[in-house]
Amino acid sequence: MTNFLFSNVDTVELSTKYGTPLYVVSEDFIVDRCREIKEDYVEKFDNTMAAYASKAFLTKEMARIIKREGLGMDVVSGGELYTAIQVDFPMGKIIFHGNNKTREEIELAVQYGVGRIVVDNFLELKLVEEIAEKYNKKINILFRITPGINSHTHRYIQTGQIDSKFGIPLDKEIIYNSIKIAMNSKYVELKGFHFHIGSQIHENTTHVKAINILMKMAKAAKDDLGFITSELNAGGGYGICYEQNESRKPISYYTDAMMKELIDECEKYELERPMLIIEPGRWIVGEAGITLYTIGSIKEIPGVRTYVGIDGGMPDNPRPALYGAKYEGIIANKIDKEPVQTVTIAGKCCETGDILIWDLKVPQIETGDILAVLSTGAYNYSMASNYNRIPKPAVVMLRKGKDRLIVKRETYDDILKNEI
Incomplete structure (x- = not known):
């Protein structure tokens, strides 16, 4: 038998x-996906980065594999960050997310010098600035923007729509106020913007549309405030095969389309192309x-x-x-x-x-x-x-x-x- x-x-x-x-769990499969990301995205385009979305699956051994394969890591809690710390994961490659980070979590991130904190709201901006001042450090941040896009997935795993608990709404007054505070701060360095439109998404059109929206905002921020967007984080959410009628598309299906849109928009607006960051999780390990x-x-x-x-x-x-x-x-x-x-x-x-x-x-x-x-x-x-x-x-x-x-x-x- x-x-x-x-x-x-x-x-x-x-x-x-x-x-x-x-x-x-198959390490062989994980390594193959990591190497596909490196070959068909990170090494194919300059000024790019890929970070594993560790909320999908994180153990100390998984963190060691991602470290060995040279990807960054996206964490969303003090526990995920602590796991990375325990395996000596390069802190400069850590991106710290979360819609309601505690003071203790932000202190941990600042003390260990994570690469970027993705700031979700105005209160968090002030908290990050306060803690960075306490430790006399300057912290790189991105603002999470809600682009107002409804992705084609279950409503519980949509994250980019207007009515969302995540991110700063696409309102010029609110965003401009936050940008001004960051630009005038001694303790935070605003690098750019982040969006995430949902999970288990099988088409690339919504990611492309979100980049279009964010680059219009980047153009306006440059013209009105003199702010230069040096990083754009496009999140993850790429779908995998759960049922026989589904399939996992290659990473290039998403990244080629996003890069084309980003390059076209930068040429149109005469902007220097920012670093494009992606954060696949389920696509790597599902x-x-x-x-x-x-x-x-x-x-x-x-x-x-x-x-x-x-x-x-x-x-x-x-x-x-x-x-x-x-x-x-x-x-x-x-x-x-x-x-x-x-x-x-x-x-x-x-x-x-x-x-x-x-x-x-x-x-x-x-x-x-x-x-x-x-x-x-x-x-x-x-x-x-x-x-x-x-x-x-x-x-x-x-x-x-x-x-x-x-x-x-x-x-x-x-x-x-x-x-x-």
Whole structure:
């Protein structure tokens, strides 16, 4: 019998060795994506930068891989920044985001000298300036601008529309006031602007449109205030394959179009081309991961459906419950068997909404079979919880046919360790 191989490793053997649920991540895939970014973007165009959006998946080992591959890193919390600090990640390549950074988080960023802080609002601008003065440092900043674009994705992962918790609205009076303060400050150096229009986006038109809008603003800021935009951060959000009708486009599909628009707009407005920064996260790691589960209960409701219970669910993958995310699954120990039934994969939590996959076609299924859910590398481990007091799974990294443990499986004692 043939088992499902992932990154040239037998997944059923992994489930036996490490137990389930189990996150499995392919370093080979991650390295390939990093090198595609370098070859088809960073080395193809001068004055560019790519930073991994670490919120998608971050462990100390993942930070080491990104460091070794020479990319920067986008962090959105003190915890993500602290992880980078612990592996001696180059602080100059860190971009610190977040719509409500705490004083403690900004102090950590200033003390360690992160490369850029993306300022989300006017209050944060004053706070960054105050803390930079305290440490007698000058901090590079970008302003996050909300360009007013509705991207074609789930509304919970849209971020560029006018009505958004993120960023400074595209209002000349508000933006100009912030630019003036930054230009007159001894403690912050405004480099330019940042936008992010959403996640899991499969077309390049919205990124191009956002660059068009931001360059018009850059032109106006130069003419009216004398401010020169030296950096433009276009975020990430590039889509991957979750379902059979989706595909992951090459990085050049997005970056070539954005660079063309940026070059054209700079020529039109007679502006020096700013550095263009991109921040792919899911695109690098999403398809690099799978999750392995063991099949437990099988409950057939005649004429309705068959529910198949697994030993994980919402705590290790909340995305289906959060916003109806879709996944494909494979019975790993029956990869050569024909699908003969349709089942619904149910998680073990005490929630009706804890359904991982609706209507999955599978071979004749049995208790003890191993289910592999695909494309779980992004926003699974990073969003995992202990709901129902379920310990978080272990994480195994694969490289050139070999496996290694990078995160230990939690125990019940781990869940209780901070309780008094």
